Each structure stands twice: as C-alpha cells, then as structure tokens.
Amino acid sequence: MDTSIPGTAQARIGIVGGSGTYGLPAATVRATLTIRTPYGPPSGPVTLADVGGRTVAFLPRHGHKHSLPPQKINYRANLWALKSLGVEAVLSSSAVGGLRRGFGPETFVVTDQLIDRTWGRDDTFFDGTLADGATPAGVQHLPASEPFCPTLRSHLEAALAAQGLSYAPRGTVVVINGPRFSTKAESQWYVSGGADIISMTQYPEPVLAAELNMGFANLAFITDSDTGHDGSEPVTADAVFARLKKAQHNVLAVLEDTIAAIAEDYIPRPLMDRTAVARIMALPAAPDSESVL
Template sequence: MTSPEKMHPVGIIGGTGLTTLSGLEITGEKQVGTPWGNPSAPLIEGLLGDQPVTFLSRHGNPHRIPPHQVNYRANLKALYDAGVRTVVGVNAVGGIHPDMGPAHVVVPDQIIDYTWGRASTFFEGDLDSVTHIDFTWPYDESARQILIDAAGAEGVPFSGFGVYGATQGPRLETAAEIIRMERDGCDLVGMTGMPEAALAAELGIRYVCLGLVVNWAAGKSDHIITMEEIEAAIEQGMSGVKRILEVSMAGLGVLTPLPQSS
C-alpha cells in the first residue's frame, strides 16, 4: 500500500465521448513535450474524490486527431513523466459479442492488434540491446478487478471479459472484416487500443481498458452505422463510465508501481 501523501496520480486517457471529465476538481494544466513529440493535449491535473488524477484527451480537445495519427508514444511518456503509474484507457468501441450492445460497458481481458504503420514501441533506434516485453496479459488484472467491482457496485450493465480487436481506422470496418474478427475470437472492435496498451507495458505502467459500446459492429444490425446512433449510445452510457471511474479511483491510486522495462 502507498501512503496518501505518496499516492501516484492515476492517468485517465479519454477517447470519443470523454474529451473532458466532469467531477474532476482541476488543480493545474500542463503543456509538456517528450522525446517523441507532444502529446495530444495538455495534461489536466486534479482530484477525483481524494485521488490525484492526470487526464489526457487522446484525440485532442477539441476532438480532431484521428486514431491512426494519435502520438501514442508521446501520450504515454508524458503521463509517465508526470508520475502516473496506472492508466485507465477509456475507449468507444463497436459490439461484436451478442451481449455487448450499445451503451454496454466492457472491461476486456485480451486484445488482437490489426493496426499497421503506427509507431508502436519505445525500443527502436540506437539501442544497446534488443528488448522483448512479455505481453501475454495486456491488461493489468488488479486494475481490471477494481473496475469490475466498481461497475457491480454502481449497477452499471457491464461485461468483465472480452477480446478487443484494434483496427487501423479512421474508417469503420466492413461486414466481412467483422466476420473475420469474430472468427478470430474478437468480442469488440475499436481503433485506439493499440499500441497504447503495449507502450504502457514497455514503461511498466499498469494499464486497463474501460470500453463503452457505442454501436453494433458492421453487419451486426439491420442498418448502417450512423453518428446519431453513436452519439445516443454515448449519451446513454457515459454516465456509467464516469461513475465507475469515480468509484474506482481510490483503489487504483494505491496499486504498487510495476518495474519499468529496460
């Protein structure tokens, strides 16, 4: 356990629908740089309850950076340099599993990476040696259980499992691509889950995904996907996501930091 005066701030990376975090008592804002460039937006520092929090809008504020152009390395390094050792990545996703429809919350346990061409590692360039991190379990189990317990306590409809399929974007998928992903074992589809999770692992950051289903994946409904549908699901489900974050902060803040990979 970490004493309150030594609590690390918990990082929250907000995606579509979570550009700002209501309930956050803001104490500061920092525009920072990293060796990999600038993060998507300034770091917003504050308190959620009694827990120090550092919030970062993944797509910028306003929302204007597409998934394939997010500087994931700068985002994670900026949070790490700010003292963050646990990150909750909030993701808007499409539902493939029949139980994971619009406005449903998911705390996935696995991920499959279908992205390409993204800067996806800190371990490249002029290195002393090649480093391979273990990525068997991409999401921190201790953090997952805290989110799952919070969702249960708040009565938010959720699933405590799921395979997240990370696609390139920014276009949505074809029905045939979703059929392939379902055969592969994917329950969800999104565009920002990777390389965010892997970069966190390279830094030794505990990382967990909190997914909000905002639409049925392509071919899983009898209509095309519309922004109106997505916005309605965000409006319906985001209050549950925020309640889970608020309830889970105290537990996430006292998790023991992991050793940094090197």
C-alpha cells in the same frame, strides 16, 4: 505550466479519455501542463486534478476538440507524458462496437485481450534507433500474454457492479486502423478469430504503458453492433456519439469509483527492465513537441 523533464511524482493515476470524454467535470483542477516529449506532441495538455481526494493526470486521447483521428494519435508521446508525471496506473475509456451475441449496445466491457490489426503506428519505445541513430535502451521484447493489468481490471469490474450497470467482465478486442468502419466480410473474419468487440484505439496504449512499467486497464462502452450482425443498422459516427453522450455520466462514475479503489501503494507489474525504462524517460524533448489542442 510547461515541463519536459520528469521530476517528482505529481500524480500516480492517469486517465486517457476516449471519444466523448474530454474532461473530468467533478474534479478540482490543480494545473494544466504542456508537456514536451522525445516523441513529439501529446494529444493535448495534461490536466492535474483532484478526484475524491486523489490526484490524477487526465489526457484526452483525441485532443480536447476531438481533432485527432485514431491512426494519427501520438500514442508514445501520450504515455511518456503520463509516466513523466509519476503515473503508475493508467485507466482508459473507449467506444467500441459489439461483434457477437452478449456484447450488445449500451454494455460495458472490461477488456482482457486484444488482437492488433493496425499498421504504421509507432508501437514501441524500444525501436533501436532515434532520429540521430542513438540506441539509448537497445531492443527490448515485452511479455504481452496478459496485456491488461488484472488488479486494475478487478477494480473496474467492482465499480461497474456497484453502479448496477450491464457489463461483460472480460472481452477480446480487435483493433483496426480506422478511421473507416469495417466491411461485413472483415467483421465476420474478426469474429472467426475470437474477437468480441472492435476498436480503433485500444492498441498500442496497453503495450506502451507496459513498456514503461505502468499498469493499464480499459473501460469499453459498446455503442453499436458494427456492421449490423444482430439485424440493426450498420454503425455510423452520429450513432456512436449519440450513445456516448447518454452514457457519459456512467463512464465518469465508474472511473471515479475505480480511482478511489486503487491502493495508494499500488505497484504495477514490472514487465520491462527498469534501467531500460529509465533511459527512455531520460531522453530529451523533441524540438517540435508542443501539444495538440
């Protein structure tokens, strides 16, 4: 099925699957949608699926074959695509490195703050101009003191506790551009600035979701100790994916419990002017917006 124009709500909950999470094995698939957006192609087709009686829209952040590096992901297209299906609450998963004591490997983190150290990413829908010079919604300024939805975060915490998993109820993530990992000097600098964990993908998803008045929360799983502050070996991609593979059952279980906990009448924080959001969602699809597989 192909769609490019927002219609009636098809799913109120969206899942952005991080590294290692390319589907929802326990879900019953209803449809696979190729969504065309004003910002070009999303990371892949969106899967509509039933999870415990709730319909969710699932999108793999890196593509179904992990073909997209973090700095090349079309974050705007991904969030616009979910909003076009009626999504109000977005849950994401991500692999992260731990930067300090208390944030060791195989610990989950319910992220509550972020530090942006990326560059070159399209991180707002309200950039003032499109390719033709139009300004459909003007320049808007998002309040971002609390970038993650407190309600959704509380549901993630409850799910982690119910599963008996090791987790930190809050944590500040520093988001780097990637795809390379940090130097020791960089890692130490991030710690001095207050970061607990490090990621390549947790920005700009939360702010883009907020700009479209969607709630957003992240489930982070620590796979490594970055440059080895605890005496361990510095991070490698092989080590990350090995730990992620072992943790997938727990990641999916927490997401499924959280989906069940989100109220049917959940209302996200209205951080952006609704008229401005409506104008963004009414934009026509770009001609080159077929999704990446």
